[in-house]
Amino acid sequence: MKKSLFILAAIMLLLGACNPTDDPSLSTSTSPTDITSDPSDSSEPTSSEPNDGDGEENPGYYEGTYGHAFKQTDFSSNGGVTEVINGLAWQYSPFSFLGGSGNGVQIGSSNNPQTSPWTLSASFPSEVTVVNVQFEIANASGGSGTYEVSFGSTTWSGDYQTETQTLTKFDYEGDETLAEGISFTFQANAKALYLYQLNFSLHIPSDVNFPITVDIEAERDPVIPGQNGIPSTRYEPSTKESYFASVDLSSTGETLKSTLTARLENDSYRSRYGDAKSVLLYADEDPNNPGYVLGMWDGDKIPAIWDQGASWNREHVWAYSHLQLPGTQKRGDDANDHTADLFNLRVACQFSNGFHGNKFFDETNTDDTMFPNITSGLNGYHAYTGDWRGDVARICFYMFVRYPGLKLVSATTGDDVSMGNLTALLAWNELDPVDAFEIQRNNRIYEYQGNRNPFVDYPELAGQLFQ
Known part of the structure; x- marks a missing residue:
């Protein structure tokens, strides 16, 4: 009789908590x-x-x-x-x-x-x-x-x-x-x-016993709001043109900032920080691999489940300790202030989350590496050369215009409402263009929050804002 070894041909990496496979830069x-x-x-x-x-x-x-x-x-x-x-x-x-x-x-x-x-x-x-x-x-x-x-x-x-x-x-x-x-x-x-x-x-x-195996994870079902513990969406999908129709996209400086702030605040909703455990499974889903989320910093492909933080954390891109506006709520699952804004929260494996910590972002002259997408300067700030640079920049620009009182500075250190380095972030916005993952994420967060990241929809606004 003909022997058969039923082994799936697709290879997926499953390395403990963090599993990079086909990331967006492949x-x-x-x-x-x-x-x-x-x-x-x-x-x-x-x-x-x-x-x-x-x-x-x-x-x-x-x-x-x-x-x-x-x-x-x-x-x-x-x-x-x-x-x-x-x-x-x-x-x-x-x-x-x-x-x-x-x-x-x-x-x-x-x-x-x-x-x-x-x-x-x-x-x-x-x-x-x-x-x-x-x-x-x-x-x-x-x-x-x-x-x-x-x-x-x-x-x-x-x-x-x-x-x-x-x-x-x-x-x-x-x-x-x-x-x-x-x-x-x-x-x-x-x-x-x-x-x-x-x-x-x-x-x-046929007469040879050769018990080879693969590291394999079965195909997973896509993440669908309203199913399997994922909250139902609150807003119908919207286009960038209709959402920003009231904003003069040719304006600059403080005029542009104030009109964007007003638009982003209007009719927007913030989930609880605890809800991000499930909403991010939808927002950060890999467009090329349904049922998996993409980990920030190292490009991990992680099964889209919440396992009590064993595989991934909710990473604050603009570090939590630099979001201390007056009245900031105590950190916890019940918080629903600016620290729980979904645009600033990303899936990240525990190690890379801790590695980022509360560091500013900047270029670095050292090549000490922990991940292929991360480089750490010995001076304490955080830099990396992977395909998340533009994502980071556009998230920081969003937080700056969405929450008056936050500051973007051209420095590598700052107070508890500051983030930087603005000079590097502006460069990264140009070097790493918006990709399919960012577009999908922007659309999906709108379905929960009712607002959009203008710098994903119109990356050129960053230059107009900080000219």
Whole structure:
């Protein structure tokens, strides 16, 4: 009888509380360079077994998929030992530096890059046919390097380089190849390299027991208001044109600020801070992966459930300790003042939430990294080079015009009603344009609060406001 190994082909990362997978900045390389293969070794195994009676010839193999989402704890030493991961025994060479968090494994650092090749290799229990191979990596901003994947007679190699710390997927599109093992080699010319995931599909001979597995999370249902604990919406959807029809969008400075403030205050509603536990599941849902929310800072894809804060927190982008306007309510689930405004609350895993703390935002000259999207300056403020820069800027601009008394300053420190650095935020508004996630989030928060973020709808207003 034909054997079948029922393994879903989609690979999703589930790394404890924080799980980055396909974040908004994901780019895919569909034309890898320098692929060499011997066509004579690329045919599938055939079977001499008789027909199994269902009208189809038994091909003599079953299909299997291996996949793993890497984390630092997968490696118990600095190299030279074997780790069994998802059914395969992997050997790996020494790291120049081993780091990371729940989000991938950091190989090398800016001070000690992996300039010598780092290899991760595994042997198969029998010769199998490698059908396709994928891996996902990121590197610190300005970093570059090489990769080489070998299996059977095939060597697939190329260069990697990204201008920002962007998760990038590489897909092998060559011939199928018979192989007794597989190896991945990476080398960094500078900066840190982050290995997130690798996976490959195999045709395994029917008489071979090969119990490989994948890190997998089943597809989840989309988040729908009024169902599964998500509150029903309060407002019918609105367009930006109709909402801002009464605002002179060509105005500038204080005139623009006062008219925006009046519009945002009018007929708006603020939920309780406790309600954000469920409303953010809808507001921050990943447009490309229904049933998952996107984590701020590190781009985690997290199942859209509230698990008492085990997986994610409600992050104040404009830090709570810098929102201390007169009459500010005590922090807690019953608060429904400006500290509970949904535009300023984002899903974030616990570690990155604590890492941000109450720091201001600014550029930094250091490359110390905790996540591919976060860099921390030793002077105490917080900066990062991922695709959340524009989001942060536009949230801060919104809070500034929505709540008179809050201040945006061109500095890296300030009092308990200030946030900055305004100069950096204005630059970030230009560098990181509005994307599909921000547009969806703006529309969905309107359905609960009855107001919109004008700087998501019209990013150019920031320049007019602070000219």
